[in-house]
Amino acid sequence: MTTNLKGMLTHIEPPKPNPQAGRRWAFVIEPDRCIDCEACMVACSVENQVPVGHHRNWIAHREKGKFPYLSLHFEPENCHHCSNPPCEMVCPTGATFRREDGLVLINYDDCIGCRYCMMACPYDARYFDEDRGVVDKCTFCVHRLDAGQPPACVETCIGGARHFGDINDPESEVAKLLARHEVYVRYAEAGTGPAIFYIMD
Amino acid sequence: MEHGHTVFEWGLLVVIYLYTAGISAGMFATSAFATYVGGGRYRRIARLGALLAPWPLALGLGMLVLDLGRPLYFWKLFVTIQPTSPMSIGSWLLSLFMLVAMINLILWLPRPWRNLIKFPHSRADVRDRLRWQPLTARMVRMGRGVVAAIGFPLSLGVAMYTGILLGAIPGRPFWNTPMLAQLFLFSAMSTGVAALLLVAALWGRISDPHELAHERHMLVSMDVVLILMEFFIIIPFFLHQALNTRSSAESLNLVMGGPYTALLWGGVISLGLLLPLLIEGYELYPVALKEGAVKYNRLLGGLSGLLVLIGGFLLRYVFVYAGQLSHFLPVLPR
Ligand code: SF4
Numbered sequence A: 001m002t003t004n005l006k007g008m009l010t011h012i013e014p015p016k017p018n019p020q021a022g023r024r025w026a027f028v029i030e031p032d033r034c035i036d037c038e039a040c041m042v043a044c045s046v047e048n049q050v051p052v053g054h055h056r057n058w059i060a061h062r063e064k065g066k067f068p069y070l071s072l073h074f075e076p077e078n079c080h081h082c083s084n085p086p087c088e089m090v091c092p093t094g095a096t097f098r099r100e101d102g103l104v105l106i107n108y109d110d111c112i113g114c115r116y117c118m119m120a121c122p123y124d125a126r127y128f129d130e131d132r133g134v135v136d137k138c139t140f141c142v143h144r145l146d147a148g149q150p151p152a153c154v155e156t157c158i159g160g161a162r163h164f165g166d167i168n169d170p171e172s173e174v175a176k177l178l179a180r181h182e183v184y185v186r187y188a189e190a191g192t193g194p195a196i197f198y199i200m201d
Numbered sequence B: 001m002e003h004g005h006t007v008f009e010w011g012l013l014v015v016i017y018l019y020t021a022g023i024s025a026g027m028f029a030t031s032a033f034a035t036y037v038g039g040g041r042y043r044r045i046a047r048l049g050a051l052l053a054p055w056p057l058a059l060g061l062g063m064l065v066l067d068l069g070r071p072l073y074f075w076k077l078f079v080t081i082q083p084t085s086p087m088s089i090g091s092w093l094l095s096l097f098m099l100v101a102m103i104n105l106i107l108w109l110p111r112p113w114r115n116l117i118k119f120p121h122s123r124a125d126v127r128d129r130l131r132w133q134p135l136t137a138r139m140v141r142m143g144r145g146v147v148a149a150i151g152f153p154l155s156l157g158v159a160m161y162t163g164i165l166l167g168a169i170p171g172r173p174f175w176n177t178p179m180l181a182q183l184f185l186f187s188a189m190s191t192g193v194a195a196l197l198l199v200a201a202l203w204g205r206i207s208d209p210h211e212l213a214h215e216r217h218m219l220v221s222m223d224v225v226l227i228l229m230e231f232f233i234i235i236p237f238f239l240h241q242a243l244n245t246r247s248s249a250e251s252l253n254l255v256m257g258g259p260y261t262a263l264l265w266g267g268v269i270s271l272g273l274l275l276p277l278l279i280e281g282y283e284l285y286p287v288a289l290k291e292g293a294v295k296y297n298r299l300l301g302g303l304s305g306l307l308v309l310i311g312g313f314l315l316r317y318v319f320v321y322a323g324q325l326s327h328f329l330p331v332l333p334r
């Protein structure tokens, strides 16, 4: 992790593709292209039957600069499927687990709804599903991935801000984007190793 | 907090659970301490502590289970051990502590009650219930010593766990300091002593003024030390948070001008720490100046206990709620 010239924004060394390591699903996001239309939020809610009042993805608003040189930027966000996920570490039953390909998922049979994972997630990516009594969150649309399709939010994104793929495959779109651009992740200082990379504006 | 609008996922039930677990741990520790020191002088306190210790925790555990999204599945906690989860380790620790506290309770029951519970005394007696006998006085004496020795570290562990549960989470800057475990530990011990101060003041008379003076002297001086320890933690807590990352520093705003300012400074610190410290200082000063015995009157003695108990509750309340509002702050380009 290093600091850029202006000393404010932390950017990271983009991970190099490592074909031996197997798949690592990740997002590369171009905040520049997001117009805050929130179509991805609708697509996700429909695809995953997200209960009313909760969301698995959202658009973070960032004000940059100082008056009068102000600008508003949008960072689409969802669960970062961290490499070192605090939610998984604190889960007392082992219901939250990390799959080989980097997906952080919940085994709903084992979840007792203690919500400790919600305290632990620095991104507030999780919500409590009152009806089922369990915690839930973005799964990177695991059911679609396993069927060979991209996540619903990626397919819907009108501005083309959301890119998704296997960063360990050098030929993938995301690996190429990472190789070409300077990127940052959110809350790098938390040490979570998030798998959503944002391209610097 | 869910993207802008505040949702307190952990509420009053969790506050009560952390609070009652602390009181139980504190009462047990005080009772164990009183068993070992003073050569039987503090038997009344040892007994009171042993008889009362399991109950607050029992209530708290009920709250904890009720708070789950799926209370009927709470047993899933006990089919696994997750070494990185404070809650998993804590659940096992609490159960073990509860078991020890219950055994301690039986050992300290007044004799006629204790004699109602019978055990086989030799292998041959196991099958024949008629030959089961109550515990002998010697067994009880030994048992109390052993249980106090095993339970004392367990009770400290339980008290610390209530702080580690919150403190071990990097995602909440207001909580994320090792000092939280210490703060909750000393506060737990102090509320345990205070509960005994209160009960001892309300209930039962000691005819021998000498014995009373000894008992007050021990409890009150313990509480004074514990309250001072809390100050020694709260002050560096503020300094460290203020000088830490921007996220930590800004999380202090929650209790310095933010929504929990009055509760922390007025409730926890003034009412729950300073005022009882003053009262206890007043009780103790004749001893400290070697002028005589502890000053004691029921009202003041009970009041300091009550204040510490209220302060301990508010401390958990402030931390559980304020922590959930604290957050990493994005680093913005300018
Ligand atoms: S973003 Fe939150 S919920 Fe998702 S893996 Fe990371 S810590 Fe867990």
Ligand code: SF4
Binding pocket: A090, A091, A092, A093, A094, A095, A096, A106, A110, A111, A112, A113, A114, A115, A116, A117, A118, A134, A135
């Ligand atoms: S709410 Fe469920 S997934 Fe989250 S920590 Fe508790 S048991 Fe694990």
